[in-house]
Amino acid sequence: MAKFSIDLQAGKVKDDDAVGSVGQVIVGIDLGTTNSLVAHVSNNQAVAVAGKDGKNVLVPSIVHFAENGDVLVGEEAKPFLTTAPERTIYSVKRLLGKSYGDLAGARNRFGYRVIDEDEDRLVKIAVPGPDGEDRYYSPIELSARILKSLKTRIETELGSEVSRAVITVPAYFNDAQRQATRDAGKLAGLDVLRIVNEPTASSLAYGIGLRDEDEGRTIAVYDLGGGTFDVSILRIEQGIFEVLSTNGDTFLGGDDLDQAISDHWIKEKQLTIDTAQKRGEIRLLAERAKKQLSSQDSFTTEFHGTTLYLDRDLANVLFTPLIKRTIASCDRALKDAELTIQDIDHVIMVGGSTRVPLVQKEVTNFFGKEVNNTLDPDQVVALGAAIQADVLAGNQTDVLLLDITPLSLGIETVGGLMDPIIPRNSKVPTRVGRKYTTSVDGQKNLKVAVFQGERDMVKDNRKLGEFVLSDIPPMPAGIPQIEIQFYLDADGILRVKAMEHRSGQSQSVTIKSQYGISEEEMAEMLIDSLSNAETDMKNRALVEARNEANNVLLSTRKFLEQNASWLEVQQVNDIGEYAEKLAQAVAGEDKDAINNRLDELNRFTEPLAHEALDRNVAAAIKGDGISAK
Ligand code: AMP
Numbered sequence: 001m002a003k004f005s006i007d008l009q010a011g012k013v014k015d016d017d018a019v020g021s022v023g024q025v026i027v028g029i030d031l032g033t034t035n036s037l038v039a040h041v042s043n044n045q046a047v048a049v050a051g052k053d054g055k056n057v058l059v060p061s062i063v064h065f066a067e068n069g070d071v072l073v074g075e076e077a078k079p080f081l082t083t084a085p086e087r088t089i090y091s092v093k094r095l096l097g098k099s100y101g102d103l104a105g106a107r108n109r110f111g112y113r114v115i116d117e118d119e120d121r122l123v124k125i126a127v128p129g130p131d132g133e134d135r136y137y138s139p140i141e142l143s144a145r146i147l148k149s150l151k152t153r154i155e156t157e158l159g160s161e162v163s164r165a166v167i168t169v170p171a172y173f174n175d176a177q178r179q180a181t182r183d184a185g186k187l188a189g190l191d192v193l194r195i196v197n198e199p200t201a202s203s204l205a206y207g208i209g210l211r212d213e214d215e216g217r218t219i220a221v222y223d224l225g226g227g228t229f230d231v232s233i234l235r236i237e238q239g240i241f242e243v244l245s246t247n248g249d250t251f252l253g254g255d256d257l258d259q260a261i262s263d264h265w266i267k268e269k270q271l272t273i274d275t276a277q278k279r280g281e282i283r284l285l286a287e288r289a290k291k292q293l294s295s296q297d298s299f300t301t302e303f304h305g306t307t308l309y310l311d312r313d314l315a316n317v318l319f320t321p322l323i324k325r326t327i328a329s330c331d332r333a334l335k336d337a338e339l340t341i342q343d344i345d346h347v348i349m350v351g352g353s354t355r356v357p358l359v360q361k362e363v364t365n366f367f368g369k370e371v372n373n374t375l376d377p378d379q380v381v382a383l384g385a386a387i388q389a390d391v392l393a394g395n396q397t398d399v400l401l402l403d404i405t406p407l408s409l410g411i412e413t414v415g416g417l418m419d420p421i422i423p424r425n426s427k428v429p430t431r432v433g434r435k436y437t438t439s440v441d442g443q444k445n446l447k448v449a450v451f452q453g454e455r456d457m458v459k460d461n462r463k464l465g466e467f468v469l470s471d472i473p474p475m476p477a478g479i480p481q482i483e484i485q486f487y488l489d490a491d492g493i494l495r496v497k498a499m500e501h502r503s504g505q506s507q508s509v510t511i512k513s514q515y516g517i518s519e520e521e522m523a524e525m526l527i528d529s530l531s532n533a534e535t536d537m538k539n540r541a542l543v544e545a546r547n548e549a550n551n552v553l554l555s556t557r558k559f560l561e562q563n564a565s566w567l568e569v570q571q572v573n574d575i576g577e578y579a580e581k582l583a584q585a586v587a588g589e590d591k592d593a594i595n596n597r598l599d600e601l602n603r604f605t606e607p608l609a610h611e612a613l614d615r616n617v618a619a620a621i622k623g624d625g626i627s628a629k
C-alpha cells in the first residue's frame with residue numbers, strides 16, 4: 001500500500017509512493033464540456049496556463065478533422081463548427097463513457113454523427129476520412145486529443161516534459177465515465193494520478209479542505225457554465241470530501257440566457273431570422289449584451305439596420321425563470337442530503353455564468369450567506385486540481401493524504417481485455433461492484449481471473465489469482481446477471497466475490513494484492529503502461545470491434561434460423577455475403593474496416609429486423625404462440 005506520512009517536526013512530507021517523488025511538476029486539468037484548461041502551482045500559487053497569445057487560458061473542447069487528414073484542436077478548430085459541422089466534434093464530454101442507450105433522444109443534438117447500432121455499446125463517432133471511408137473515434141480518443149494539446153501547452157510554458165496529472169470530473173460521473181477519463185489521460189501520455197470531483201477541486205481552490213479546522217464542514221458548490229448546471233453538497237469527513245448529493249440540469253446554462261435575450265429582441269422588433277447566419281449573429285450579440293450587462297447598466301447595438309437595446313433590469317426579468325430553476329435544484333440537493341440551509345458552511349461559485357450579478361444575488365439570498373467568488377469562475381476547477389496535484393507531489397507540507405492503492409485491480413473480459421474495477425490511486429478501504437454477463441448460450445461456468453496493472457491487455461499485467469463461478473443455470477448469452485465485487489481493505493487484502501443473481505450461486509477468493517511486488521516493479525509497470533498507451537489503445541479498440549462484430553455475427557446466425565420461413569433467397573444470400581465480409585474483416589487487424597463492414601451489415605438487416613418483429617407481434621396477436629424475440 002502506498003502510504004504518505006508526515007514528519008511534522010521537520011515539516012516535510014515523506015512520500016513512499018513509487019511515482020510520487022517530491023518536486024516534480026504534476027499538473028491539474030479541467031477537462032470541460034465547452035472549454036478545458038491546465039494549471040500548475042508555481043511559487044506557492046496555482047496559475048492557469050495561457051496559449052501562444054499569452055492571454056487565453058481556455059482551450060475550447062473542440063476537435064476538427066480536416067479533409068486532408070490534419071487534426072485541429074481548440075481555438076483553431078472552433079471556426080469549423082459552422083463551416084464543417086460533420087467533421088468538428090464538440091461537447092465530447094457528454095459522450096464519455098456513455099452507451100447509445102444512455103444517450104436516448106440526445107443523439108441528434110450533435111452536428112456530427114454518433115453511431116447507434118446497439119443500445120449497450122459505448123458510443124462511437126464517425127467522421128469521413130481523407131479516402132471517403134468513415135473513420136471511427138471513441139470519445140476517449142477525442143478527449144485524449146484535447147488533453148494532448150493541454151500537455152503541449154504546459155510543456156511549452158515550463159520548457160520540460162510533463163507526464164503526470166490530476167484530472168477533474170463532475171461529481172455525478174459514474175465508474176465508466178471516470179475510467180474513460182483515465183484512459184483518455186493515458187492515451188495522451190499522462191499518468192493520471194487521481195480523478196478528482198470538480199466541486200472538490202473548487203473547494204480546494206478556495207483553500208477549503210486543506211486545514212484541520214475544515215473537518216466536518218459542509219460546502220455547497222454552485223456551477224453554472226455555458227451549457228450545464230450542477231450543484232453539489234459536500235462534507236469533509238476525516239480529510240475526505242464526501243459527496244452528499246448532486247443536482248442540476250445537463251442542458252441549462254449561459255447559452256439559455258443568450259437565447260432568452262435573442263428571443264426577446266426577435267419578438268420586440270419583429271425580426272425575421274431566416275438564415276443560419278442571422279441566427280448565429282443574433283446569438284453572438286445576445287451573448288455580448290449579457291457579458292456587458294454583468295459590469296454595465298445597458299447595452300446597445302445594430303442588427304441589419306435595427307437598433308437593439310437592453311438594460312440590466314430587463315435582462316434580470318428575462319433571466320429570472322432560468323435562475324429560479326437553478327435555485328430549485330439547490331433546494332432539492334439540500335433535501336436529498338437531508339440538510340437545511342443553516343447546515344451549509346461555505347458556498348462556492350463556479351462557471352462563467354456565475355458572473356451574472358442576478359445569479360450572485362439569488363444564490364446569496366437562498367443560502368443566506370456571502371458566496372466565495374473572488375477567483376476567476378472559469379478557472380476555479382483547474383486551479384483546485386493544480387493544488388491537489390501539488391499535494392500529491394509532496395509540496396504542500398502540512399496536508400495529510402490517505403492511503404491509496406498504487407496499481408489498478410481488475411478482471412479479464414472477452415478478448416483478453418483488462419477491465420479495471422478498482423482504479424489505481426483509489427482510497428482504501430474501498431468496495432466496488434460491477435455487473436457482467438455471459439457471452440455464450442448456455443454457459444455454465446464463468447472464470448474470474450483477477451489482474452493488477454495499468455495495461456489494456458491482461459497478458460501485460462500481473463495475475464493475482466483466478467476462480468470459477470460454476471453451476472450457472474443454462475440461459476441464452478447475455479441473460480445471466482453476474483455481479484463481481486471487489487473489496488480492498490486498508491492492508492491491501494483483496495476479496496473478490498462473484499454472484500449470479502438469478503440462481504444465487506456465489507463464489508469468492510481472498511488475495512494479497514501486494515504480495516511479492518517491489519516498488520521498482522510497480523514503477524516499471526506504470527512506465528510501461530504509459531509508453532505503450534497508444535498501442536494498447538489500438539489493441540483495445542480492435543478487440544472491442546472484434547467482440548462487437550462476433551456478437552452481431554452470432555445474432556445474425558440466430559436471426560437467419562428463426563426467420564427462414566419468410567426471408568427471400570436473395571435476402572438470405574445478401575445477409576450471408578455481408579456476414580462473410582464482416583467475418584473476413586474480423587480476421588484482419590483493421591478496426592475501421594470491421595466497423596465499416598459492421599455498419600453495412602447492420603444497415604442491411606435493420607429493416608428486416610423490423611419486419612421480423614412486426615410479423616412476430618402479428619403472430620402473437622393471432623395466438624400462434626411465437627415469442628416476439
Ligand atoms: P464555462 O462553460 O464555465 O466556460 O461558461 C461559459 C459561459 O459563461 C458562457 O455562457 C459565457 O457566455 C458565460 N460568461 C462568460 N463571461 C460572462 C460574463 N462576464 N457575464 C455573464 N456570463 C458570462
